[in-house]
Amino acid sequence: MDKHITPAALRRAIRSGEFSGNTSGYSPGFVQCNLTILPADWASDFLRFCQSNPRPCPLIASSNKPGDTGLPLLGDIDIRTDVPSYRVFRDGVFVEEVADIRSHWRDDLVVFALGCSFSFEEALLADGLDVRNISEGVNVPMYRTNIDCAAAGPFQGKMVVSMRPFKAADAIRAVQICTRFPSVHGAPVHLGDPGLIGIDNLDLPDYGDAVTMGENELPVFWACGVTPQVALEKARPPFAITHSPGHMLVTDLRNSQLAVL
Template sequence: MNMTAAPAVEPRHGLGLDWNTSGPGELRRRIRAGRYSGHTGGLARGYVQANLAVLPAAYADEFARFCQRNPKPCPLLATSEPGSPRLPELAADLDLRTDLPSYRVFRNGEPDGDVASIGDLWQDDFVAFALGCSYSFEEALVDAGLSLRHWNDGSVCPMYLTDIECAPAGRFHSRLVVSMRSFTPADVIRAVQITSRYPRVHGAPVHLGMPERIGIENIERAWQGDDPVVAPGEMPVFWACGVTPQVALRAARPHIAITHTPAHMLVTDVRNASLAVG
């Protein structure tokens, strides 16, 4: 396969862009032009970011059922028409082939590299799914005064593969992947309250403390993302994670499938506030 290698990661400064306040359209244009290929946590403040899964139409109905049966890790925001790289309800100018900073390609269920764009891989029968991402509720946590260590140090939120089984659908099955953030006990209560208002971006945590209870043997070693620092007096808090569908794709083994590279998300024009309930 002739894949275009992802460009080197650009710094978040020095590009004439205010990363925290510039709109999502400007960020997508930079990505499309190959000027930014890093992770998107904390960027385009105020706007929804999404996980991406692209697979042949023959697998689309089963994957949609998998999402419907597992709304915590797979909160479905939008689905494309077969063959279309557009999701106009998320952004009018969005091109799914170019507008993510990095894509992960799977062949027969196995990872086959990360690439900067997927125009040369796009097929007429591809169906794309955009799923909610915890980056949206992270902004609500920060706005409420809670500290997120990975935001402060520019790292990627740690993710873990648990022993919790998702509800299967046809060829798709998976254990639950979770993301972790640690807080003081008082802030844990606030984090639960805040994220409960965002069910379309994973909602409330699935587990508090005691990582061994969900099959995480060593919390200091992330399965994906960066290894965490849990300070004395803090409790690890676990949310369902949108990397779960990547595990399900591996189980279904389509001849080709494409997702976002973890932490390199689809940035939309939808406001985070529009997803809040209550």
């Protein structure tokens, strides 16, 4: 499928089952979102968790009211069908991965759409930087860390990060570029020695795929929207749904609308 497909056409392809892969590099220019869906009586604590941890959990949009399946701010969306792959959690435990969530939908569910690092990748590419997961055609590598998130009610846990390798000069440029995009994770949270943030082996990501580390390259780590999935494990809500890592909600919102000039 042509990666320059419009967001609406990509969502239609996802809805019909024609497309089910990771969305990195698709619909360039448009915001991609992580997804967390929770019962209404858990929503206020999760909202506070996002507000307390804006780097890993930058909130872009949420339901107008429980049970809503659309997110009008982000486009003509049916949240039950328009993400390539979903993860279902019960009592904080991941139980299954599904292609749509119509059979799981409930009238008390609240949707949170969070900014995704795939959005700032476009700005890195536009500056001539090699974004390794895109050039190698794989899902970005993501790792659990020892970095604590601020707790909010039952939601707490360690931050998850995504990693992209760069030579030192390019890493500095990546920091400068991504600082302009606080709504999609902003500047990196760490670069260099992965052991300092609790990562033992870059070749064994917790989510996504390993990428090639070139000679004289540094691993650069950004806060990642998979972090809420770790918080769900700690909070143990009776029911929750997220996107599968790398399989995002692709919206009609333009990346340029999120940039801080």
